[in-house]
Amino acid sequence: MAGARGFLQGQGVDVGEPKPTAIWTGWAPQLLSVLRIAAGFLFMWPGSMKLFGFPIAMPTGAGAVFGSQLWFGGVLEFTGGILLLVGKWTRPVAFILSGEMAVAYWQFHAPRGFWPIANAGMDAALFCFVFLYLSAAGGGPWSLDARTHRGPGERPWWSA
Numbered sequence: 001m002a003g004a005r006g007f008l009q010g011q012g013v014d015v016g017e018p019k020p021t022a023i024w025t026g027w028a029p030q031l032l033s034v035l036r037i038a039a040g041f042l043f044m045w046p047g048s049m050k051l052f053g054f055p056i057a058m059p060t061g062a063g064a065v066f067g068s069q070l071w072f073g074g075v076l077e078f079t080g081g082i083l084l085l086v087g088k089w090t091r092p093v094a095f096i097l098s099g100e101m102a103v104a105y106w107q108f109h110a111p112r113g114f115w116p117i118a119n120a121g122m123d124a125a126l127f128c129f130v131f132l133y134l135s136a137a138g139g140g141p142w143s144l145d146a147r148t149h150r151g152p153g154e155r156p157w158w159s160a
Helices: 002-010 020-025 028-052 069-086 090-112 122-137 144-148
Strands: none
Touching: 028 069, 028 122, 069 090, 090 122
């Protein structure tokens, strides 16, 4: 490699500078936080719609009936979305929400057809796998989980 390095330096190429991909991959932890923030922000609105009729009402015009499966889904979506948005208890919350989206897909979308584009299940499928990833990766450096971490021996199981 010394020959290639010398050749590149002879051509005026500064081989000491990091490659653009190295600079970009250095932002991976922060982009994990951006993914979590965006997913949480987008996910809380369907729950808000089911529980409060805000920012728009449900297609039926009525809110979810207290204690119904739709109501529990709204509670999970609204509170889980807010918790993900701020990065609190990211791993367990994301794991629960991943399961919720798997149930939503298989119970409501898959019976309408095989392809997610045809059965209107693309959002549920994508959220399911994004949340599954977040349950393994954590909330990233821009999260309340990261701010409350004080040391290796004091880290709670949900933010390890």
